[in-house]
C-alpha cells in the first residue's frame with residue numbers, strides 16, 4: 001500500500017547511501033526508509049534538468065498540456081492507492097486524502113489548459129516596425145513543497161513549471177514523500193521526457209543552499225513558513241534569481257451581527273479542524289461582534305467538542321494527528337502562554353492520547369493581544385475567538401499581524417462586504433464560506449505571506465519571463 005521510497009533523477013529511480021525513517025504519525029510506526037540525496041545526486045539532477053529544459057521548452061504548448069493531462073488521468077485512476085499512502089504518512093482522514101488527490105489532478109488539468117493561453121501581445125508601432133511581447137519559460141525551477149498536503153502541494157509547483165515549459169527539481173517534504181513519488185510515477189508512465197521532472201529528498205538546508213546558488217536555476221518556488229521563505233529569498237537574491245513564495249497565514253474571520261450565528265459557528269468549527277488545522281488558509285482568529293459573541297462561542301465550542309479524532313484510516317474520523325512530533329509541544333506552548341496571559345481555554349489545549357502526534361481540538365476565548373498566538377500562526381487545531389465592538393474594530397484586528405494570506409467574513413450586508421474587500425489586507429478574501437481557492441482562481445499572499453500567485457490565469461506568470469521584440473523591416 002505504501003510505495004517504495006526513492007529519488008527520481010534523469011528519468012530513473014535511485015537509492016543512496018544515507019536514508020531516514022518515514023513514520024506514520026497516528027501509530028508512530030515506521031513506514032519506510034527514505035533515501036537522502038548527496039551533492040553528487042543534486043548535481044546529476046541539475047544536469048538532467050538543464051537537458052530537460054532544452055527539450056521541454058521546445059515542445060509545443062499542446063504537447064506539454066497533453067502529457068500533463070495523461071499524467072493527471074493516471075492520478076485519478078490511482079486515487080485510492082495515492083490516498084491511502086497520504087493517510088499513512090500524513091494522518092489525515094482517508095476521505096480528505098481522496099479529495100486531495102482529485103484537487104491535485106485538477107491543478108494539473110487547469111495548468112495544462114493554461115499552457116495554451118500564455119499569450120503575448122502586439123504593440124502599435126510606426127510603419128516598418130513591429131513591437132511584440134513574448135512569454136518564454138524562465139528556465140530550471142528549484143521547488144520546495146511542505147508536508148501538509150503531500151500530493152496537492154507538489155502538484156501546484158510541478159503543474160506550473162511543466163505547463164510553462166520549464167524543467168523542475170522538486171524537494172518534497174521528507175515527512176510525506178509518497179504523494180510526490182506517486183506524481184513522478186504518473187509522469188514517467190505518461191511519457192514525460194527524462195530530466196524534465198526530478199524529485200529529491202534529504203537535508204532541506206543542504207539541498208536548498210546547493211541548488212539555489214546554481215546559475216541554471218532561474219526560479220525558486222517555495223511553500224512553507226515565513227522564516228524559511230525569507231532565508232531562501234535571501235539566498236536567491238545573491239544570483240538575482242526569481243522567487244515564488246507561498247508562506248504562512250493567520251487567517252481572520254470577521255463574524256458580523258447580522259449573520260446566521262449557528263451556521264457560521266458550526267462551519268467555523270468544522271473548517272478549523274480540517275487537516276488538523278495544518279492549512280496556511282486555516283480560519284484561526286475569529287473576531288465576533290459582541291452582540292452575538294456568547295451564542296457564537298457556545299455553538300462553536302459544542303461542535304469542536306464533537307470532532308471525532310483518530311487514525312485517518314478509521315471510518316468516521318474527522319481529524320487525524322499532527323503530521324510530526326515537533327508540532328505537539330509547539331501547540332501546547334501557545335496554549336499555555338495564552339492561558340497564563342488570561343485567555344480562557346474553552347475546550348482542548350493538550351496532547352490527545354499516548355500514541356501518535358494527536359492534539360485536542362482547542363478553542364481559546366478572550367485571548368489578550370499580547371498572547372503569542374495572536375501573532376504566531378498555530379498551524380494546528382486551535383481557534384481563537386474574541387469579541388469586537390464594530391466593523392472598524394474587527395478590520396483593525398484582522399490587519400494587526402504581519403501575515404496576509406486568507407481572510408473570511410460572515411455577513412450579508414453589502415456595505416460591510418464592500419468595505420472589507422477594500423480594507424482587509426489579504427490575497428484571498430471569502431464571504432460566507434471558509435474555502436479560499438480553486439484551481440481556476442489565483443492564490444497567494446500579501447505582506448509576510450509571500451510573493452506571486454499559483455492557479456488562475458496568473459498561475460504561470462512566475463514561471464515565465466517576458467521578452468520584448470522590436471523588429472525593424474530595414475536597418476535603421
Ligand code: NAD
Pocket residue numbers: 144145146147148173174204205206208209223224225226228231232246247248249279280326377378379
Ligand atoms: P519549518 O519552518 O522547519 O519547515 C517548513 C517547511 O520548510 C518544511 O517543509 C521544511 O522541509 C522546509 N524547510 C525548512 N528549512 C528549509 C531550508 N533551509 N531549505 C528548504 N526547505 C526548508 O517548519 P515545520 O515545523 O516543518 O512547520 C511549521 C511551520 O511551517 C508552520 O507553523 C507553518 O507556518 C509552516 N508551514 C506552512 C505551510 C504552508 O502551506 N504555507 C506548510 C507547512 C508548514
